[in-house]
Amino acid sequence: MTQLIPPLAQKALGDCAAPAPARVVLRERGQREVFCGLTSIMWLHRKMQDAFFLIVGSRTCAHLMQSAAGVMIFAEPRFATAIIEERDLAGMADINEELNKTVSRLLERRPEIKLLFLVGSCPSEVIKLDLGRAAERLSMTYAPRVRILNYSGSGIETTFTQGEDACLTAMVPELPATDDAGLVVVGALADVVEDQFARIFEALGIGPVHFLPSRKAGTMVPVGPNTKFLLAQPWLRDTARTLEARGATHLPALFPLGAEGTTSWLKAAADAFGVSAERFHAVTEMPRARATRALARYNDTLAGKSLFCFPDSQLEIPLARFLSRELGMTLEEVGTPYLHSVHMADELALLPADVRLSEGQDVDLQLDRCREARPDITLCGLGLANPLEDEGLTTKWSIELVFTPIQGYEQCGDLAELFARPLIRRTRLAV
């Protein structure tokens, strides 16, 4: 099934100014190979240092989390699974009672927890456990010491990055109101990247700047009609909508991947806060030059190589834009699990006119297309990578791009390296 996306808005920034053509998008709704939203707890729990994620799920959910977290051993992890047993499913126990006891034990043992998320899963959804009501009830018991929120990470409703969207959406109604002007950067970023951006905003004279989620639950991120926000990640559709419902304004831009994306993203904030072109140039010139130099090192490896993206994280379109425009790669197919035509408008405008875009997945059909294209590198989930490597294709795990700091000028070289490394490895193996 195909769908036409209407012509895209013009962009007032350098190359973005050309009117974009209508694009044909291949929409597929078949079997898909992607992690559920629980997986996003892997990076959210690292970011929010006094939060805890209590998954209300099955042993399958617990296994997923253990294997996804396999490389990260904490003395006191900040997530756990409250297992719904068979007797709970059969209605033999009052599951709300069990949940009360589990939360009580947890909060007694871990007094440092300031924010507790009850995270729904497929099993809790199937038995229609009302976690919203449970969160309200428990909030009353533990207020003001601990805030308790809920969201769903179920595989029925979410793919792996949408778990973050659901989590942040649950946080927005809790944010304090303000009429003051300010900027909010929305989407979990590695601390090192957050610090770099904070320094650049300060040098530009933009402030106050808040990051959502913040490292500490007690950090207030005020929101109101004079709040402007930048999306740091492309998977935050519902969070953006909830912020807009509170009066905040989204600043459209490229996502901050690569020198071009980072410049566009910062420029959107600079324009909204009245920063002069001279000051913007003075602040960004040096880091942009460093990024360009870092990228030049990967040109020989990546220029002219072809890329095929399976839909996993929603980072695929900004990555394809970066790899094609700043490193000269060619694009066979760019798949995304969900295409937000407004948030992606600037990105889509910069993709080659003839690139095949696909939304959703019918995995067997997409595998056939990939085998036929024989791309130099395939961006895909863990489940597809090994079989494709066996068939002689070179792959890059999409989840790695979510865990690795890749945004901003200083990370441009690292981002290019993530794609160059598997190609170099394969060349060495072939010698």
Ligand code: SF4
């Ligand atoms: S939430 Fe659903 S898809 Fe995710 S691990 Fe649990 S059962 Fe599996």
